[in-house]
Amino acid sequence: MPLSFATWNVNSINARRPTALEVLKEIDADVVCLQELKCEDGKFPRSEIEDLGYNIETHGQKTYNGVALLSKHRIEDVRRGLAGMEDDPQSRWIEALIDAPGGVVRVASLYAPNGNPIGTEKFDYKLKFMDALLAHAKARLALEEPYVIAGDYNIIPRDEDCYSPIAWMEDALFLTESKAKYRALANLGFTDAFMQVDGGGHHYTFWDYQAGAWQKDHGIRIDHLMCSPQAADRLEAVTIHKSARGKEKPSDHVPVVGVFRDGKAK
């Protein structure tokens, strides 16, 4: 049976009720990586999501950030916080092993720093976090596991991934230094799932609430499924669930879902 992985920045899991449940039912992924929960672990709506058939591991935070893993299969070896960022109070990383029938897959839910405004400690923090991610990703590659780092990278990889490169020129999400971190991850051997199966331009995962961005299709592609070679070899399809942005009280991000073949069957 194929295994599907979703990444979705919900922009507050509690503000997204009941829309989040509707979207989760629609995408019906085996594993869902959530970002920007904006709540402590105790305030996460566990039972409603458990009722959809998910095991849940959260790494929450009051008011800001917060990430979670939902899985229809057993979750093992859970790690909260990114290696090398042990002193960071911001909850931006949770990683675990998914015990799927077609073989185990390691997965991480990532919420990378925004980094604006540039020229401040916020941008330095973004680069520092990305460097820690690169070091961790490199160490993980040595395990030669199917591994998916799914999340809001807050990086627009190419000109075609935004409606107007000029509008984003001075933004932390589009700065050369930021794009270089995404490229470094690709150079290590990680494949952007969307790029592998599509690669076309002007497919977005985020539309700002402001200035009618959704109505004008002024979006950007910043939510990515980055796959180890062992995961990329099994990738079948990727869907960006654009319709989620048109719902009542939507998140400003939409889910991205990748479907992977079994590892065992040959």
Next chain:
DNA sequence: ATGGTCGCGTAGCGA
């Protein structure tokens, strides 16, 4: 040129 919108939490920051 500026303001345009959400969420948290109840002012002003973060995005």
